[in-house]
Amino acid sequence: MSAPTIVFDLDGTLVDSCPDLIGTLSWLLEREGLDPIVYDEARALIGHGIKPMVEKALKLKGRGESRDEIEAVYERYIAVYETRLTQETRPYPGLLAALDRFAADGMILAVCTNKIERLARQLLDELDMSRRFAVIAGADTYGVRKPDPAHLLRTIAAAGGDPARAVMVGDSETDIRAAQGAGIPVVAFSGGYTAIPLPDLDPTVILDHYDGLPDAVSRLLTR
Numbered sequence: 001m002s003a004p005t006i007v008f009d010l011d012g013t014l015v016d017s018c019p020d021l022i023g024t025l026s027w028l029l030e031r032e033g034l035d036p037i038v039y040d041e042a043r044a045l046i047g048h049g050i051k052p053m054v055e056k057a058l059k060l061k062g063r064g065e066s067r068d069e070i071e072a073v074y075e076r077y078i079a080v081y082e083t084r085l086t087q088e089t090r091p092y093p094g095l096l097a098a099l100d101r102f103a104a105d106g107m108i109l110a111v112c113t114n115k116i117e118r119l120a121r122q123l124l125d126e127l128d129m130s131r132r133f134a135v136i137a138g139a140d141t142y143g144v145r146k147p148d149p150a151h152l153l154r155t156i157a158a159a160g161g162d163p164a165r166a167v168m169v170g171d172s173e174t175d176i177r178a179a180q181g182a183g184i185p186v187v188a189f190s191g192g193y194t195a196i197p198l199p200d201l202d203p204t205v206i207l208d209h210y211d212g213l214p215d216a217v218s219r220l221l222t223r
């Protein structure tokens, strides 16, 4: 029997990346000559990937009619964001201790994010966290992205895990829907960024602090 696999979302789950994601977005809107975006409004745009976030932000400001424009603005976003991935971004309180505990228990850890893989790796490298994960799968790794359950299932397979002994940990709709589609229990972390209230998404468990994650995971694995 393979070891249990815990798959983590990245933004809003492993790391509080909102300050750098939204900081870059605010810089971008100003550069484009557009009005600033309200912080809480911007938070709800995170979760589907950076390009959808940039596109939605442009549309909120009455721009982004053509694909070419969206692509050009997205490129400008990435050029700045990759220089400040971890200016303010940090792992959530209690997370590293929970990851230590899982590693000591021999569990397989993996990341399944809608960030592109290159940026996800660079971000985790800068925080010295990459070495903790057997696999880091981004939106471009397999050509499928959350909420498609195939993104999650392929991540588990690449990590050498078994979907029947796996748990997903995420913060938003894409994570919860991917896990539900894959038939995998999902812990929803309430410290992240969700456009839809978590209870409406019906995750298996809602967790407010990572101190409680090891117990929550062991309950889910033994049910």
Ligand SMILES: O=C(O)COP(=O)(O)O
Pocket: 009, 010, 011, 012, 045, 046, 047, 048, 049, 050, 053, 112, 113, 114, 115
């Ligand atoms: O960058 C995003 O919008 C999404 O990233 P996540 O899947 O790690 O939450």
Ligand SMILES: [Mg+2]
Pocket: 009, 010, 011, 012, 013, 046, 047, 170, 171, 172, 192, 193
């Ligand atoms: Mg997220």
